[in-house]
């Protein structure tokens with residue numbers, strides 16, 4: 001990798017060369033890399049500008065809840081850690097203007113407190129707000145994209161850009177406005193008013209998730225998107241279950257016996273085991289049912 005001495009000249013960042021990043025994704029695949037914690041938008045702008053000038057490739061990590069990290073990350077691995085005063089969420093607002101690094105579970109607590117209609121859609125999703133918006137994360141209650149009013153991002157030249165609702169297009173687990181090198185720094189989230197039903201709905205949904213998903217295990221959530229089959233959307237987890245792949249084990253990885261679309265890391269797995277397991281399941285599903293399973297989990301771009 002290029003000389004990274006310039007990182008010492010930027011305030012409000014912390015640089016960790018060749019850091020063990022195995023705990024930086026929820027699946028906890030073994031991983032190392034040059035890691036930068038970025039504490040302000042200004043610092044991010046300076047950093048991306050320099051990376052652009054020096055042709056240094058970087059990638060951005062949220063909570064790592066939907067990412068497969070390689071054993072050695074070749075790019076500069078960035079993570080946002082913007083200051084956020086939790087008191088901001090203790091007031092009812094029409095629109096919440098939030099840093100991209102804020103955790104969704106903090107927002108769920110706010111949704112329960114005020115009964116914010118619409119915010120139930122991201123119940124139980126482990127994520128940073130920016131990662132959730134990038135993925136258009138959602139549940140069968142809806143998708144976060146429905147609530148996004150405005151997004152601020154920094155592009156690869158270090159310029160701050162503001163995208164308003166008309167610029168923000170989403171589809172299933174996908175955004176259509178973040179270009180290569182863009183980093184989301186701020187999101188404005190609206191809601192659809194208040195209702196006393198939201199708190200109980202969220203609590204009930206959380207309970208159901210803990211019964212139907214292996215939340216006590218190291219996973220990356222659903223590995224595959226739900227495919228469309230015979231013009232209807234079906235659950236990838238049920239497909240994997242039907243063809244008898246629950247419990248399938250490769251090295252330290254196992255298809256969950258609780259939910260077929262989850263793969264658990266019960267040891268010291270790395271990407272070199274994860275990729276063949278993902279492909280083996282895809283091949284078997286294709287062979288037995290003729291269905292193409294597309295991955296929802298993303299390989300970290302290095």
Ligand SMILES: Cc1cc2nc3c(=O)[nH]c(=O)nc-3n(C[C@H](O)[C@H](O)[C@H](O)COP(=O)(O)OP(=O)(O)OC[C@H]3O[C@@H](n4cnc5c(N)ncnc54)[C@H](O)[C@@H]3O)c2cc1C
Pocket residue numbers: 026059060061062063064065066067080100124125126127128129130131132133134135136137138139178182183184185213215219220221222298
């Ligand atoms: C137990 C479990 C349950 C889950 N359940 C669900 C569910 O019900 N529904 C659902 O949709 N997902 C679910 N997921 C997957 C995951 O929580 C979501 O995809 C979530 O949106 C990932 O957010 P993150 O912050 O972890 O992003 P990461 O996984 O860190 O990153 C995801 C992508 O977003 C990009 N990204 C992250 N931050 C930024 C940024 N600031 N700017 C630009 N790009 C960025 C990354 O580069 C990467 O490409 C689950 C995961 C687990 C482990």
